Amino acid sequence: MIDVNQERAEDSAPGRSLRKRALLAWRHELVWAYQAKEADRQTELRQVVFRKLVSMFGPRHVVEVEAQANAVDVEIWAAVEGLRFLGVRHPSGEIQICLVSRCPNCGQEAAGDWLTRLADLGRELADLEEKGKIEGHECLK
Ligand SMILES: [Zn+2]
Numbered sequence: 249m250i251d252v253n254q255e256r257a258e259d260s261a262p263g264r265s266l267r268k269r270a271l272l273a274w275r276h277e278l279v280w281a282y283q284a285k286e287a288d289r290q291t292e293l294r295q296v297v298f299r300k301l302v303s304m305f306g307p308r309h310v311v312e313v314e315a316q317a318n319a320v321d322v323e324i325w326a327a328v329e330g331l332r333f334l335g336v337r338h339p340s341g342e343i344q345i346c347l348v349s350r351c352p353n354c355g356q357e358a359a360g361d362w363l364t365r366l367a368d369l370g371r372e373l374a375d376l377e378e379k380g381k382i383e384g385h386e387c388l389k
Pocket residue numbers: 351352353354355356385386387388389
């Protein structure tokens with residue numbers, strides 16, 4: 249995967265102004281985001297969700313993704329060490345993943361915010377443990 253924070257060597261050429269470097273970095277990031285979205289669109293949802301979960305949490309945890317019923321599925325469930333995740337393919341083609349947990353207050357299942365890295369999962373788990381709530385969930389109690 250391309251590190252978007254890694255400035256391309258040719259963009260940091262000596263004498264190049266900050267303004268020019270920033271614009272080039274931004275354009276490259278737009279291209280990178282577009283390519284990532286296109287790659288998601290052309291790949292099976294199950295494969296993308298598996299790859300994203302392994303990329304977020306590292307290869308040491310067993311990632312289980314349910315079988316995909318058909319190529320047009322827009323949602324798929326996954327589990328890692330008892331935690332449940334939902335992968336969603338948006339109309340734009342982008343695929344995102346959230347943690348789905350049971351509200352400690354009312355017992356209803358609810359989805360958290362989108363996860364992009366390990367710390368995001370930590371934030372969701374801390375909210376559940378410390379605040380006893382799922383952000384954005386309309387609690388029945
Ligand atoms: Zn609740």
